[in-house]
Amino acid sequence: MAVFSPGFRGRRRSTNPGLPPGQYEEHGFPVLTAGPTQRVRTDDWRFTLTTEAGAATSWSWADLMALGPETIDTDIHCVTSWSKFGTSWRGVSVDKLLAGTDTSAGYVMAGSYGGYTTNLPVADLLGGKAWVAFEFDGQPLAAEHGGPARLLVPHLYFWKSAKWVNSLTLMTHDRAGFWESLGYHMHGDPWLEERYR
Ligand SMILES: Nc1nc2c(c(=O)[nH]1)N[C@H]1C(S)=C(S)[C@@H](COP(=O)(O)O)O[C@H]1N2
Numbered sequence: 001m002a003v004f005s006p007g008f009r010g011r012r013r014s015t016n017p018g019l020p021p022g023q024y025e026e027h028g029f030p031v032l033t034a035g036p037t038q039r040v041r042t043d044d045w046r047f048t049l050t051t052e053a054g055a056a057t058s059w060s061w062a063d064l065m066a067l068g069p070e071t072i073d074t075d076i077h078c079v080t081s082w083s084k085f086g087t088s089w090r091g092v093s094v095d096k097l098l099a100g101t102d103t104s105a106g107y108v109m110a111g112s113y114g115g116y117t118t119n120l121p122v123a124d125l126l127g128g129k130a131w132v133a134f135e136f137d138g139q140p141l142a143a144e145h146g147g148p149a150r151l152l153v154p155h156l157y158f159w160k161s162a163k164w165v166n167s168l169t170l171m172t173h174d175r176a177g178f179w180e181s182l183g184y185h186m187h188g189d190p191w192l193e194e195r196y197r
């Protein structure tokens, strides 16, 4: 029999302060992909940053490793309602990729092997909030989860964390990516439940 303390009954608030509204805690790691899993060898991998003026910079896998990866311990939140606590990654901060880039663009389109795209404000990628991640739980990131490298933007819904990411394109105006053009939110903050628009 359940025992409720006064004032507790009927409250729908989560008992876990790390759980955004409308989310439940998932202990597994579901795979969600629109389309086939991409298989990219690190020897073939390249990542390209293009400014709004069309200037491109690109990195090989070795170049990426040389930028100084860091460990990221974070919760992740999928718009389909699962959240996973305490995930551990290694990745290179997007700050390091954008350092020295001459831009006044406010938005980015992230692009992936396989053609997936997702749009984000530049501000959501800077300040230690976003990474190009290549390890999960101490292992090379599995292809199903976006390996060899995916974008990791854990403070936004996980569809913004593009798997098999291979480009960032700076934009002066916001444009919808793949899910955004199908009705998902342009921003996607789980704490504000920015799911759809
Ligand atoms: N390239 C690519 N990235 C993607 C997706 C996708 O279909 N293709 N799905 C997104 C969605 S909707 C979610 S919830 C997460 C799922 O990541 P996971 O499969 O590692 O759980 O990846 C995001 N990144």
Ligand SMILES: [Mo]
Binding pocket: 032, 078, 079, 080, 158, 159
């Ligand atoms: Mo998702």
